[in-house]
Amino acid sequence: xxxxxxxxxxxxxxxxxxxxxxxxxxxxxxxxxxxxxxxxxxxxxxxxxxxxxxxxxxxxxxxxxxxxxxxxxxxxxxxxxxxxxxxxxxxxxxxxxxxxxxxxxxxxxxxxxxxxxxxxxxxxxxxxxxxxxxxxxxxxxxxxxxxxxxxxxxxxxxxxxxxxxxxxxxxxxxxxxxxxxxxxxxxxxxxxxxxxxxxxxxxxxxxxxxxxxxxxxxxxxxxxxxxxxxxxxxxxxxxxxxxxxxxxxxxxxxxxxxxxxxxxxxxxxxxxxxxxxxxxxxxxxxxxxxxxxxxxxxxxxxxxxxxxxxxxxxxxxxxxxxxxxxxxxxxxxxxxxxxxxxxxxxxxxxxxxxxxxxxxxxxxxxxxxxxxxxxxxxxxxxxxxxxxxxxxxxxxxxxxxxxxxxxxxxxxxxxxxxxxxxxxxxxxxxxxxxxxxxxxxxxxxxxxxxxxxxxxxxxxxxxxxxxxxxxxxxxxxxxxxxxxxxxxxxxxxxxxxxxxxxxxxxxxxxxxxxxxxxxxxxxxxxxxxxxxxxxxxxxxxxxxxxxxxxxxxxxxxxxxxxxxxxxxxxxxxxxx
Numbered sequence: 001x002x003x004x005x006x007x008x009x010x011x012x013x014x015x016x017x018x019x020x021x022x023x024x025x026x027x028x029x030x031x032x033x034x035x036x037x038x039x040x041x042x043x044x045x046x047x048x049x050x051x052x053x054x055x056x057x058x059x060x061x062x063x064x065x066x067x068x069x070x071x072x073x074x075x076x077x078x079x080x081x082x083x084x085x086x087x088x089x090x091x092x093x094x095x096x097x098x099x100x101x102x103x104x105x106x107x108x109x110x111x112x113x114x115x116x117x118x119x120x121x122x123x124x125x126x127x128x129x130x131x132x133x134x135x136x137x138x139x140x141x142x143x144x145x146x147x148x149x150x151x152x153x154x155x156x157x158x159x160x161x162x163x164x165x166x167x168x169x170x171x172x173x174x175x176x177x178x179x180x181x182x183x184x185x186x187x188x189x190x191x192x193x194x195x196x197x198x199x200x201x202x203x204x205x206x207x208x209x210x211x212x213x214x215x216x217x218x219x220x221x222x223x224x225x226x227x228x229x230x231x232x233x234x235x236x237x238x239x240x241x242x243x244x245x246x247x248x249x250x251x252x253x254x255x256x257x258x259x260x261x262x263x264x265x266x267x268x269x270x271x272x273x274x275x276x277x278x279x280x281x282x283x284x285x286x287x288x289x290x291x292x293x294x295x296x297x298x299x300x301x302x303x304x305x306x307x308x309x310x311x312x313x314x315x316x317x318x319x320x321x322x323x324x325x326x327x328x329x330x331x332x333x334x335x336x337x338x339x340x341x342x343x344x345x346x347x348x349x350x351x352x353x354x355x356x357x358x359x360x361x362x363x364x365x366x367x368x369x370x371x372x373x374x375x376x377x378x379x380x381x382x383x384x385x386x387x388x389x390x391x392x393x394x395x396x397x398x399x400x401x402x403x404x405x406x407x408x409x410x411x412x413x414x415x416x417x418x419x420x421x422x423x424x425x426x427x428x429x430x431x432x433x434x435x436x437x438x439x440x441x442x443x444x445x446x447x448x449x450x451x452x453x454x455x456x457x458x459x460x461x462x463x464x465x466x467x468x469x470x471x472x473x474x475x476x477x478x479x480x481x482x483x484x485x486x487x488x489x490x491x492x493x494x495x496x497x498x499x500x501x502x503x504x505x506x507x508x509x510x511x512x513x514x515x516x517x518x519x520x521x522x523x524x525x526x527x528x529x530x531x532x533x534x535x536x537x538x539x540x541x542x543x544x545x546x547x548x549x550x551x552x553x554x555x556x557x558x559x560x561x562x563x564x565x566x567x568x569x570x571x572x573x574x575x576x
């Protein structure tokens with residue numbers, strides 16, 4: 001039994017809100033999750049439950065995707081500010097540009113706000129295809145916008161990129177294959193444009209985490225050292241070496257360990273020094289992506305976390321390049337980073353309504369007659385004789401008896417009603433054992449995991465994993481998930497989330513916590529007379545644009561919110 005009544009402080013600790021929320025989320029005195037989109041004014045907060053009820057009254061029901069414009073603005077300020085801090089500390093003489101890869105979230109309203117909020121900081125855009133480049137050019141109304149073109153490029157892509165340069169934008173066309181350079185120079189000459197060319201380099205250094213293999217020498221994109229030398233010789237032979245202005249590398253997305261980032265930076269600094277020594281007028285170094293998000297708040301190297309801060313990342317980038325340039329007496333290059341996940345993940349969250357629960361809570365104890373099968377009497381005797389002295393024995397006997405009952409049913413000895421009684425008695429026994437073992441989980445560590453697994457409830461929610469959270473299904477990505485209200489009550493149940501698609505994979509059964517995640521989530525007892533709303537947080541990167549229409553479920557309602565003097569205003573509503 002608990003020594004004190006449950007408080008919101010207990011919920012903060014249980015769900016580690018301060019860890020993954022990085023100041024944007026908290027729990028108020030009413031036990032509701034609140035959003036603090038503006039870190040400069042923490043008193044300005046929005047109660048998520050109240051927002052959900054308010055929108056419901058306006059006809060916007062759950063499931064609901066909320067996007068907070070002020071968090072996007074805050075992330076831009078934070079990322080740009082951390083690099084400015086590092087440049088002041090290490091007396092860096094170059095400049096910095098944050099570039100947003102639109103593939104991370106291609107929703108028009110998201111990109112428009114990034115362009116709007118990013119204008120004072122010179123935020124640029126990155127594209128990896130012709131359609132993305134068309135979108136970028138359409139959104140880049142002001143001149144001198146930084147645009148980085150990555151990915152496979154045919155002649156039409158190159159013409160479009162060069163047209164952007166003619167419009168006054170700073171367009172870097174990054175060569176991924178040596179064969180691209182001949183076509184690019186020919187098209188540029190036809191258009192009367194002197195192109196600004198970059199080259200992606202395959203480093204020997206690799207990233208760390210789920211996407212480690214997307215970097216390094218086995219990377220899909222980029223030139224190895226022999227191809228890089230061949231490219232330089234080709235440009236030098238045609239007296240076009242002056243067009244090569246940028247070097248780019250990418251270690252992979254969501255790098256969890258800062259040591260691997262340091263190794264990549266040291267290697268690219270050597271490439272920069274060597275290329276300058278060869279007469280290549282490199283002016284920009286694009287350090288690519290990899291800046292991770294701490295989804296579980298553990299500040300560790302597990303796949304759902306990172307063991308470094310944004311400031312540490314910026315410090316390492318700036319310091320490594322600064323020291324290399326000072327040692328070689330070279331000009332310090334303009335730094336570009338493509339930090340899409342870190343920019344957009346925090347600004348969006350998904351709200352789900354629980355519609356039903358398959359519970360394994362303690363059922364009414366089954367009453368037996370003399371005519372009932374002996375296996376049922378064995379189960380009932382174990383339940384009746386349970387004490388702190390025989391916890392393990394009773395649990396093991398009940399587990400074995402349940403398996404025997406199923407076997408007897410399959411062989412025609414036990415009736416359907418008899419099997420149902422066996423399952424009911426087993427569940428009563430497991431609940432009783434769990435109450436004793438739960439008082440000292442360390443003492444009963446050998447059985448608590450099995451007990452927890454046997455008592456996991458299934459919470460059915462009105463959403464599609466495939467539509468709203470595809471990375472959870474496809475690559476077992478973990479996201480912070482918790483109720484958004486009743487957080488001043490103790491969550492006494494453990495459960496998984498089941499969606500409403502006609503697919504067995506439509507579920508979330510891995511949650512943040514521990515090195516490998518946890519198999520269940522602490523939840524409250526479901527009351528059919530009251531709404532019970534679950535929040536899935538940090539969903540702003542990749543989830544919307546990767547989601548599909550499995551079972552022909554349509555898009556989720558999406559609402560853009562912005563702080564206002566009276567609370568909040570809806571700046572855009574996209575009906576699902």
